[in-house]
Amino acid sequence: MSYNLSEGALETIMKGGNYDAPIIQMLGTKKIQGNDAGDRYRLLVSDGKYTYSFAMLATQLNIMLLSGELTDYSVIQVDQFVTTLLKNVGKGEKRVIIILALTIIANGRDVRHKIGNPQPWSEEATSAQRPEPKPAPVTPKFTAKVEPKAANLDSSMLSVKMTNPISSLSPYQNKWVIRARVMSKTPIRTWSNAKGERKLFSMYPCDETGEIRATAFKNECDTFYDMIQVDKVYYISRCAIKTANKKFTTLKNDYEMTFTAETVVGEYVGDESAVPTVQYDFLPISEIANKETETLIDLIDVCKSASDVQELTAKSTGKLLKKREVMLVDASGGAVTLTLWGNEAEKFEGNTNPILAVKGARLTEFNGSKSLSCLSSTMLRLNPDVPEAHKLRGWYDNGGADADIVNISAKSGNFTGGSNEWISFSEAESRQLGTGEKGDYYSLLGVLTFTFSENAVYKACPQEQCNKKLVDQENGLFRCEKCNREYPNYKHRILLAANVSDPTGDQRVTLFNEAAETMLGKSAEEIARLSEYDKNEYNKIFDEVKFKTFVFKFRTKMENFNDESRLKTTVVNVQPVDYKDGIARLLKNIKTATGVQV
């Protein structure tokens, strides 16, 4: 068996050219340094003509060596690589090839020999002319006194070939310049400790080889915060590199950087199309429920709806918080709530059903249902220009908007439980809904045929969570049996029995306060007032609602009462009919029943 190596590929690459997916042979490895994040390996490689010993394996590929998959004499195709110039004092510069992705063409244990008679590569060994020595990159020192623009490096001083890939940065290398796009930056956060007032912001640069977190404290925070703009490409140099604590980041980098007084940042002005933007690892909503809470998740979804901004006070810190809950859906048939905070909550515009790309939202659990929450490090993009977004838009605008969804953030025991599918009373019966241990929820399009309007409103316990009907003590006080105390005041609540019909049957139902208020279009207090002072108007409210059609959501459960079991059905939600939605459901049923495309 013989193997064709890409003869001459290394020479092309060494001279700064490109070579697409070269096939080379690995002849040896050397562990070059160990640190907390793991070892790095240097490879001796051959293209059949030359050997070269300054090839590095990207750390994510170390596993191929450690597992024994990649051994000496293996023939590999280098699917992705970058080169970087390293300067060694007294030895000039050295071009290092960093192998980012590879495919094993032949196992070293099968090949078992060096292919051809390759000679060590050096510039002298080639017939090519020695290139002119390149000038060292000039990195003018930034001081806060000058205009931010003055901090910009002159692009012409830095050849693109002289920038270092983010994936090559390590604490052992202090001369480097990266050219990277800022994926996002956090707001400035301040805190105090024994050393006084502190502040910081973080930003997240990425290039074609990777991503990294960069944090600026105090002076550097002041200096760079306004200058750094999301989505712009910068040259960044002279930050301190340290091992990242994986507990606090999901970025695929073992290191992170800290701005120092020496740090130089310059805006890159030129063709930036090769510098990628945020890299995602999108997860369909249907798979979120399988993930552990606290996991950080990337997703791309359609915003189906969004709540208003709500203000609340954090119990632990007393801080005033603003939040907005966004309901996201995707083609996996799932829905999930994403909570936005602060400024992000305030500026969010959800009623055009935008596509939202999210990187690093935290999975949380509350009352048995899962939802997502934004952190300061979470990256949000509205209607990003990525293929997944266009696909989603097409799906949503062509039926996805009306698709049945399973909301994994539904509050259990609340009106959002159960399926959104409309069924009939006869289907509810044949499915034996309500006969199980727990109650069952179902939705139905039905007509309100009767209300038992007499005594529909009562005086309820004024305690927030109680709502128990009070006993009038006839002395100006009202007794709550549940709280076991008397109150001088009360609130009005509605408890309404009614009848709902659909073409297949009918059902006696109960509406509690909120559902009744929605259906009647009046508050309990108003109805109480009319009950006392204007009986005609009171009766009119119930007359007008009769024979109206609604979308009901019921909770039904078999209850035993005096040896008799009876289905108790409560209206947990009632909404007027959205005819667009109703027609879409009818069309879908026709399609399913007939196979006819409509």
Next chain:
DNA sequence: CCCCCCCC
């Protein structure tokens, strides 16, 4: 040097 990320 942060590493909190909130609420129902």
